[in-house]
Amino acid sequence: xxxxxxxxxxxxxxxxxxxxxxxxxxxxxxxxxxxxxxxxxxxxxxxxxxxxxxxxxxxxxxxxxxxxxxxxxxxxxxxxxxxxxxxxxxxxxxxxxxxxxxxxxxxxxxxxxxxxxxxxxxxxxxxxxxxxxxxxxxxxxxxxxxxxxxxxxxxxxxxxxxxxxxxxxxxxx
Amino acid sequence: xxxxxxxxxxxxxxxxxxxxxxxxxxxxxxxxxxxxxxxxxxxxxxxxxxxxxxxxxxxxxxxxxxxxxxxxxxxxxxxxxxxxxxxxxxxxxxxxxxxxxxxxxxxxxxxxxxxxxxxxxxxxxxxxxxxxxxxxxxxxxxxxxxxxxxxxxxxxxxxxxxxxxxxxxxxxxxxxxxxxxxxxxxxxxxxxxxxxxxxxxxxxxxxxxxxxxxxxxxxxxxxxxxxxxxxxxxxxxxxxxxxxxxxxxxxxxxxxxxxxxxxxxxxxxxxxxxxxxxxxxxxxxxxxxxxxxxxxxxxxxxxxxxxxxxxxxxxxxxxxxxxxxxxxxxxxxxxxxxxxxxxxxxxxxxxxxxxxxxxxxxxxxxxxxxxxxxxxxxxxxxxxxxxxxxxxxxxxxxxxxxxxxxxxxxxxxxxxxxxxxxxxxxxxxxxxxxxxxxxxxxxxxxxxxxxxxxxxxxxxxxxxxxxxxxxxxxxxxxxxxxxxxxxxxxxxxxxxxxxxxxxxxxxxxxxxxxxxxxxxxxxxxxxxxxxxxxxxxxxxxxxxxxxxxxxxxxxxxxxxxxxxx
Numbered sequence: 001x002x003x004x005x006x007x008x009x010x011x012x013x014x015x016x017x018x019x020x021x022x023x024x025x026x027x028x029x030x031x032x033x034x035x036x037x038x039x040x041x042x043x044x045x046x047x048x049x050x051x052x053x054x055x056x057x058x059x060x061x062x063x064x065x066x067x068x069x070x071x072x073x074x075x076x077x078x079x080x081x082x083x084x085x086x087x088x089x090x091x092x093x094x095x096x097x098x099x100x101x102x103x104x105x106x107x108x109x110x111x112x113x114x115x116x117x118x119x120x121x122x123x124x125x126x127x128x129x130x131x132x133x134x135x136x137x138x139x140x141x142x143x144x145x146x147x148x149x150x151x152x153x154x155x156x157x158x159x160x161x162x163x164x165x166x167x168x169x170x171x172x173x
Numbered sequence: 174x175x176x177x178x179x180x181x182x183x184x185x186x187x188x189x190x191x192x193x194x195x196x197x198x199x200x201x202x203x204x205x206x207x208x209x210x211x212x213x214x215x216x217x218x219x220x221x222x223x224x225x226x227x228x229x230x231x232x233x234x235x236x237x238x239x240x241x242x243x244x245x246x247x248x249x250x251x252x253x254x255x256x257x258x259x260x261x262x263x264x265x266x267x268x269x270x271x272x273x274x275x276x277x278x279x280x281x282x283x284x285x286x287x288x289x290x291x292x293x294x295x296x297x298x299x300x301x302x303x304x305x306x307x308x309x310x311x312x313x314x315x316x317x318x319x320x321x322x323x324x325x326x327x328x329x330x331x332x333x334x335x336x337x338x339x340x341x342x343x344x345x346x347x348x349x350x351x352x353x354x355x356x357x358x359x360x361x362x363x364x365x366x367x368x369x370x371x372x373x374x375x376x377x378x379x380x381x382x383x384x385x386x387x388x389x390x391x392x393x394x395x396x397x398x399x400x401x402x403x404x405x406x407x408x409x410x411x412x413x414x415x416x417x418x419x420x421x422x423x424x425x426x427x428x429x430x431x432x433x434x435x436x437x438x439x440x441x442x443x444x445x446x447x448x449x450x451x452x453x454x455x456x457x458x459x460x461x462x463x464x465x466x467x468x469x470x471x472x473x474x475x476x477x478x479x480x481x482x483x484x485x486x487x488x489x490x491x492x493x494x495x496x497x498x499x500x501x502x503x504x505x506x507x508x509x510x511x512x513x514x515x516x517x518x519x520x521x522x523x524x525x526x527x528x529x530x531x532x533x534x535x536x537x538x539x540x541x542x543x544x545x546x547x548x549x550x551x552x553x554x555x556x557x558x559x560x561x562x563x564x565x566x567x568x569x570x571x572x573x574x575x576x577x578x579x580x581x582x583x584x585x586x587x588x589x590x591x592x593x594x595x596x597x598x599x600x601x602x603x604x605x606x607x608x609x610x611x612x613x614x615x616x617x618x619x620x621x622x623x624x625x626x627x628x629x630x631x632x633x634x635x636x637x638x639x640x641x642x643x644x645x646x647x648x649x650x651x652x653x654x655x656x657x658x659x660x661x662x663x664x665x666x667x668x669x670x671x672x673x674x675x676x677x678x679x680x681x682x683x684x685x686x687x688x689x690x691x692x693x694x695x696x697x698x699x700x701x702x703x704x705x706x707x708x709x710x711x712x713x714x715x716x717x718x719x720x721x722x723x724x725x726x727x728x729x730x731x732x733x734x735x736x737x738x
Contacts, residue, residue: 012359015308016296023301064483070305070325073359171358 004033005059005077006085006156009048010040010164012071021048021072024065030054034087034153042165045073051154074167078158085156089134090116091125091141092148098123107140122147177349182312182342183212185349186276189319190220192351195247197221197238197608199231203251204291206278208343223608223637226629228255230601232262233627236271237605240588241563241613243396245272245326246605252279253291256337257298261595263333264302268592269417270394272331274322281341282310295337304332312345316352324354329362330481331394364482366497366505373493374452374476375509381450383518384410385441385473387433387462390417390591391455391480397500398422398584401454404503409512411522413441415456417591420581424560430522434462435726436573439533439735440525442726445470446733447521453477455499458488459592468731478502532737533723537578544717545693547571547646551578553700554616554644562614563588563606567599567623570652573722575618585610597626600643604630607639614642614704621647621673628679634709635683642703643685645676645713648720656721680711687711 011017018037025032033051040047052059059077066075095118098104108115113127127137134151175192177184186209190198200222202210213222225231228250235246246266250259256277266273280289296308305325307318315338322334378384392401398421405412405422411430412422422429431438433445442464445451451473456462463469466488477484477491478499485494495502537548551574554562565588566575572589581587588606590598603617624645634641655669680687686708690699696714703710726735 016300016306019297020300027301061483061487064485064487068481068483070357070360168358171356171361 002053004053006083007050007077009075010073011046013046014071017071036153083156083158085154086128087152087154088128089151092122095123097144111137175351179346180349181346183208185315187212187216193323198247199223199225199234200249201228203255205252205340226632228258229261230627230630232259233598233601234605235273236266237602238609239271241585241606242609247274249276253293256295265590265593265595266333267302270331272326273333274326275335277337279337279339282339299335303335306335309338309342312342312347320354363498364496366501370495371505374495377474378510383448384450385448386410386412386452388418388454389415389456392421395499400503404507407507408510416576420584420586423582424580436722439529439724440522442732442735448473451475457484464726464732547574547716548578550714553697555580557700557704558614562616565599565603565606565617567619568594568596569620570722571618571620571646596623600627601630603641604634604639607641616642619645622651631683641709643711646716648716648718676713685709685711689713691715
């Protein structure tokens, strides 16, 4: 059965590695649901968080192929239940709505969203949470006219430890 | 450690190659790699450069060299088309785990991304088909990156590495210090052996009544031929080979039961679906080996000895996987597995061998019809070479015949394009093989189709005078495709018939001794004459036009559904 898996990849920070990793998915005709890359808890080590919808058997093989890449330190896959994950979304709305439509202020309050900036032309709301929460806010704001909307890929940490530092120490020995 | 003061990037590249023990490279010059070639001119007494006639030829020559010598093959090309012409050979080396370092020139770094003349993103293009690649833009990076390139190419499961180097980095100067690379922290080439996995494997094998070994190139790449032979002999288990594994154990060895896969032998294929334990050693269950997966060895417990964790459970689930280098794990297994007679089991192999001999082999080797068969050419080559030759084959019917019928006494003797199936591989690969093993007889077996894909490398053979024996088995067809058209497409021979030139004249145009054989009575003498020559030699054998290769597992069929006709 296809279900969402979060693949976490610890890598060296090198040019072209994103291409190498994404090629593994492309070659197998797998659509990436979301992808983020950032610094990790270890200096000079990057962390990719990739969300895919696949069977467990397939995701296992893909993780094996990813781990095989020379500059990949370690790769893991986890189900949604095994991770703490969030996404961030930004909503840009015309300022006049904020002042003329009193519902908007209620929506912001109810959704625990933050106002990032307000000026005479527009204001920007930020909401971090689960997909259904950012989608709910989207649905609530849409009738008032969204000038722009953007959502980040998933970022996640796992409930179980990753022990990358210990692994790196071992590799460095 | 090698140290030099204030040298150019080009000179640094050459010192890196020399430090890695390279004395022979294949390549083709061009704009973006000219500084390197200029430096090469000064070092020609230490580093031989072979000018192939196309960059693809350089990769296959480097592959042939690597496969026969166990060393890293090196090839060089310029940017743009030079680099893209390497891609087929790199992909071939990737899928066949051949250690190779390719160096490409690149436009100066300030022009990167500007669509400059002969600029192409070879890093992007080669990423999916390289074990590792890297673009050098700074002269100071050269020693560390080159050391890493060689280390990655040859360690663990070998593979091709591409290093792209901008022209300005070749011109720039810096102090040079070379230290061989011994580890890369994110890269674990050889998994540490877990003795409990070996115990578990031994327990399964020890309980087997009908065990079958299928070995692959891992035995050769791991330089574990002796360890493998000891394991096979001490356990007395029948052993079958994949196309890239052959020659790790002599063909005549009594426990060698032949080839598995699409055109493999009858017994090992059928009995794959009868064995109770399948012991896979350094092989990856390619689809040409397994046929239909959901009916492949379902009755058997599978023990998989493998260096690459990503291969375990990829195509065939292993009951026990022994991760590690087979050179280490095989002796451990030998210690734990006792010999058993398996008398009834061996009888089955013999019975299937007899059927295959009567229905296929006898007819292939001793045909009664007038036209020559490909197999009888191999028979003559076996005879004339005493099974000591390196056989380099291309892709197609002649390849399957060569792999089925060539006999080998020595390891690293069957060089062929296995995983990628690259037509055009054999001629340049044979050149590389001859240069990698100059004391051995190297015979290329090529079809008339594949020969014309890299025919220009006759020029390289002529120029180097490498004493390659080139045999073209000419049936005026793309034979394997034609065979499929006959069997599965109602004989609609779409674009498989070839109107061929006079190959002998072409070879003679390159001043290579050449002969054509059309009759059986001429064959033995012609092969003898070819083998006796100490120069390059070209032999065209006109064979039966519409012969088929059998046995055959039709694609999508199970190994036990192998057809004899």
